[in-house]
Every structure is written in structure tokens, then in C-alpha cells.
Amino acid sequence: MQEVPELVGGALCLDVANSVDGRVLDVPLDYLTTYSDLVDWASRAGGLSAAESTALLARADADPGGASEELDRARALRESVFELFYGLATAGVADPERLAAVQREYTDALGHGRLEPGDDGLRWSWETELALPRWLVAQSAIDLATGGSLRRVKACASQDGCQYLFVDTSKNGSRRWCSMTDCGNQAKSRRLTARRRADRSGGR
Numbered sequence: 575m576q577e578v579p580e581l582v583g584g585a586l587c588l589d590v591a592n593s594v595d596g597r598v599l600d601v602p603l604d605y606l607t608t609y610s611d612l613v614d615w616a617s618r619a620g621g622l623s624a625a626e627s628t629a630l631l632a633r634a635d636a637d638p639g640g641a642s643e644e645l646d647r648a649r650a651l652r653e654s655v656f657e658l659f660y661g662l663a664t665a666g667v668a669d670p671e672r673l674a675a676v677q678r679e680y681t682d683a684l685g686h687g688r689l690e691p692g693d694d695g696l697r698w699s700w701e702t703e704l705a706l707p708r709w710l711v712a713q714s715a716i717d718l719a720t721g722g723s724l725r726r727v728k729a730c731a732s733q734d735g736c737q738y739l740f741v742d743t744s745k746n747g748s749r750r751w752c753s754m755t756d757c758g759n760q761a762k763s764r765r766l767t768a769r770r771r772a773d774r775s776g777g778r
């Protein structure tokens with residue numbers, strides 16, 4: 575099993591957007607190559623309970639074709655979320671196509687949830703379908719976009735193509751790096767540089 579990066583986004587949708595390293599490279603490193611990667615990642619990011627993860631993995635086993643289609647769709651949403659928030663964070667501009675794509679996924683998602691009695695009043699409950707991780711990412715993206723923290727969404731200040739997104743919750747809004755132990759001390763930069771070199775020599 576490959577080593578996975580720490581989660582630094584502070585919102586489910588950003589943590590999922592950060593599941594690609596080095597989008598600027600010819601061959602980015604995508605951590606979501608199977609449906610089970612997607613479930614693990616969403617679960618690690620706090621989006622899925624243990625019971626939901628187990629149920630989704632069982633469904634994926636029973637319907638590999640459906641799981642593979644769902645992975646593609648979830649990855650497409652991930653790219654829309656990334657482009658939308660990266661554009662907002664770095665240029666203050668919301669790409670209309672990405673905006674529409676995220677909205678489409680959200681309106682699709684809403685048809686698969688319902689309001690029901692919970693421990694403390696009412697709660698929103700999603701169907702446990704293969705698409706659940708995608709629905710949760712769409713909901714998280716809408717919450718982040720409309721919840722008052724949008725101005726705090728930033729992209730890592732690394733000049734070497736990190737592009738990780740995070741919500742800056744520091745008091746004075748001074749956070750610059752995805753992670754001090756990674757880009758803050760250039761560890762990721764060194765990794766990406768090594769990868770670039772490998773691409774150049776290992777490619778055609």
C-alpha cells in the first residue's frame with residue numbers, strides 16, 4: 575500500500591480535491607485509482623462512518639462495473655471542486671462551468687437524502703449507495719462555498735506545484751502552507767522535483 579499524504583484541507587471537499595499530487599506534472603500522482611481508495615479517503619476525511627464504508631465496499635464487490643463508473647464520476651466532481659476553489663483562492667474567480675458542474679452534482683445528490691428524526695431533533699440522512707462519497711463531496715462543496723469561510727480557502731504557497739487547498743483557520747489568516755512538515759520545509763517540493771525527473775528520464 576502506498577503512503578498517503580496527511581489531510582490538511584479542513585473540509586471534506588478540499589481533502590478529496592487534494593487526492594492528486596502534482597497536477598502540474600505530465601503524470602500526476604492520483605491517490606484515487608480504485609473505488610476502495612475513494613471510500614478509504616472519504617472515510618479518513620471524516621465523511622463516512624465505519625458502517626457506511628463497510629457497506630459501500632460490499633456493494634462495490636457485488637457490482638464492480640458500477641463501482642468503477644462511480645469512481646470516474648467522483649473523480650470528475652473532484653476535478654470540478656478543485657478547479658472551482660483553486661480559481662477562487664488564487665484569482666478570486668469562480669469558473670462558470672465548474673460552478674455549474676458542482677451545482678449539478680448537488681441537485682442530483684439531494685434526491686437521494688431525506689430529513690428524518692434523529693437523536694437531537696431532525697437529521698439529514700443519505701441513502702447508502704455507491705454514489706454516497708460523491709454526494710457528500712458535493713454537499714461539502716456547497717457548504718464551503720456558502721458558509722462564510724470561502725475567503726479563507728487558500729492554495730498552498732509552494733512554488734513547486736503543490737496546489738493543495740485548505741481552509742485557513744488561523745486567527746490572523748496567516749497560514750501559507752498545506753503543511754509545515756511537508757511544503758513548509760520543502761519536503762513535498764523535493765518529492766515532486768524527483769518525480770519530474772523520473773518522468774523525463776522514464777518517459778519516451
Ligand SMILES: [Zn+2]
Nearest residue numbers: 730736752757
Ligand atoms: Zn503544499
